[in-house]
Amino acid sequence: MKSIALSFRACWHGMTPYISRLLSLLAVLSLIGSLPWWSNQDPAARLYQARYGEPGHSPEQLASIRAELALDQGPVHYLLNWANNLLQGQWGESWISGQPILPGVVDAVVVSLHLMAMALIVAFITAIALSAPSMLLGLKGRARPSSEGLSIACVALPEFLLATLLLLIFAVGLGWLPPYGWSAPSHWILPALALGLPAGGLLGRLLSDGLSHTFHEPWIATWQASGFSQRRIMMAVLNRTIPALIPQISLVMVGLTGGAVAVEQVFAIPGIGRATLGAAVAYDLPQLQGGILCLLMIALILGLASRLIHYLMLGRYLRSGALPTATPIQYAAKHPSRTIWLLGVLLIGGCWLVGITGDPISSEYTRLAPPSLNLWLGADASGRDLLARLAHGALITLGLTLLAGIIAFTTGLLLGLLRQGIDGPVEMANATPPVLVGMTVTALNGPSQWGALLAVSLVSWAPLAAHTRALLEETRAQPFVRMAPTLGVSPWRNLWRYQLPGIMPTIFRHALVRLPGTALALASLSFLGLGSRPPTPEWGRLLAEGMPYMERAPWVVMAPTLALILFAIVIFKLSAYSLLLKRQARA
Structure with missing residues (x-):
């Protein structure tokens, strides 16, 4: 009986991750299918207002709408x-236009997949260009990561911000490329660059670090001493490095589904992201359900494909334990110049102090007034001081970012303590960009900064939870932790006294490193109309408000754009600097 119980327990532990994934998928599908009942308002009343543009309605009109859309039979019947209908290929009809959803969804998905494929080409070319110096240095015996300047420049520019810059420079300023549309190859260039360059910057940095670590493995020196050609060594290094990066490449590819929404919106591309965003704003729930389902399916397929590639490339080595280990690497520390940092802090602080004394709401100046000595950054379309709005918006952006970081850190740490059952939620959250959750929250309760905070918090905990669980598994394998129960230490005391203190600093630094991405995610939601409402001076909102006037008054776009770029670069550099100080302290 004991052997049967042990076998059943081992089988249950082996099946738990798959059960968790299945339940998570069913939960997400149930959430999508029952969207009308997640709103704090009557779905029939919301639909009447969205369809006819009138808030007033009679009970008879609402009853007619409920009967027409089968809303009178309750959420369970509606979900089933x-x-x-979904299994039969019938995706329903739009609540606004009354047209079938599936043909339009298919056409939009084709456009989005075309955009993502071109963006992947740009990303891989960028990654190769950024990591090429590391490969060349490694072949010469001087392996180290390449310069991080270009990588940070690419990563610090999210898709919606880079799209705005490219549109401003190459379409509006120089007139080399068309600003909008998707009908000709010339329309493809700017969107592909906007979507592919941030992904390429991250992949380039990861590949550069991976190559430098691989070149420090002992077998490299053996191959070089044996007279192997540089071409053969290069191919072997790539074969050793790339499989370990497949999980990160998977996250980058999944991120393209969220970034495509912003790029399609900026360049007016008729893709599934733009169509889904329009459905969220118009409260067209069947269209929203179809769009979210397609975007989620694309993300899940990309994630599963990457896991399969990783298994095919490294599976036999992982099973045999034949992977070589790298020797610890110590690079010369590069401290940022204190003079440059001091000047930068004084300049930014001075501008902020000047702006925070101004009024960000009142319209005291001429519409779209250019920058001057009295109006440093000019005025927006409502005659409001842009510097004052940026200064006050900095408090909102930083406050929401820190709050989202605290929520993600706390949630990730608590869920990471669970030994079983979180595989499905973690993978589902990783496969769901914040913009998808933001569109859902906006469709149900309207846009707000707290809705944007909720959308980002619901998915940003997953990497921290996975990291926490991985570190705890390593810690629990330590001899002193395994011996603690035999000495009478309770499981709770063992966790609180001996396990958590060892992993908390690492998880905290991980949460700090993710703050730039959190800030940019919140700004992108506001830019897309899914976050702060006017007249709140949130930076993403400022950028969205200035887009219609980009040709007449480019300063209304350049001011929030430069603020976001500077903010992202500073946080990226500070995060990297904190990690450098920690490594030096350990050394």
Whole structure:
């Protein structure tokens, strides 16, 4: 009996991750299928207002709408009916136009996949260009990561911000490329660059670090002493390095589904992201359900494909334990110049102090007034001081970012303590860009900064939870932790006294490193109309408000754009600097 119980327990532990993934998928599908009942308002009343543009309605009109859309039969029947129609290929009809959803969704998905494929080409070319110096230095015996300047410049510019810059420079300023549309190859260049360069910058940095570590493995010196050609060594190094990066490449590819929404919106591309965003704003729930389902399916397929590639490339080595280990690497520390940092802090602080004394709401100046001595950054389309709005918006952006970081850190740490059952939620959250959650929250309760905070918090905990669980598994394998129960130490005391103190600093630094991405995610939601409402001076909101006047008054776009770029670069550099100080302290 004991052997049967042990076998059942081992089988259960082996099946738990798959059960968790299945339940998570069913939960997400149920959430999508029952969207009308997650709103704090009557879905029939919301639909009447969205369809006819009038808030007033009679009970008879609402009853007619409920009967027309089968809303009078309750959420369970609606969900089951939606799932049954979905399996039969009937995705329903738009609540606004009354047209079938599936043909339009298919056409939009084709456009989005075309955009993502071109962006992947740009990303891989960028990654190769950024990591090429590391490969060349490694072949010469001087392996180290390449310069991080270009990588940080690419990563610090999110898709919506880079799209705005490219549109401002190459379409509006120079007139080399068309600003909008998707009908000709010339329309493809700017969107592909906007979507592919941030991904390429991150992949380039990861590949550069991976190559430098691989070149420090002992077998490299053996191959070089044996007279192997540089071409053969290069191919072997790539074969050793790339499989370890497949999980990160998977996250980058999944991130393209969220970034495509912003790029399609900026360049007016008729893709599934733009169509889904329009459905969220218009409260067209069937269209929103179809769009979210397609975007989520694309993200899940990309994630599963990367896991399969990783298994095919490294599976036999992982099973045999034949992977070589790298020797610890110590690079010369590069401290940022204190003079440059001091001057930068004084300049930014001075501008902020000047702006924070101004009024960000009142319209005291001429519409779209250019920058001057009295109006350093000019005025927006409502005659409001841009510097004052940026200064006050900095408090909102930083406050929301820190709050989202605290929520993600706390949630990730607590869920990471669980030994079983979080595989599915973690993978589902990693496969869901914040913009998808933001569109859902906006469709149900309207846009708000707290809705944007909720959308980012619901998915940003997953990497921290996975990291926490991985570190705890290593810590629990330590001899002193395994011996603690035999000495009478309770499981709770063992966790609180001996396990958590060892992993908390690492998880905290991980949360700090993720703050730039959190800030840019919140700004992108506001830029897309899914976050702060006017007249709140949130930076993403400022950028969205200035877009219609980009040709007449480019300063209304350049001011929030430069603020976001500077903010992202500073946080990236500070995060990297904190990690450098920690490594030096350990050394």
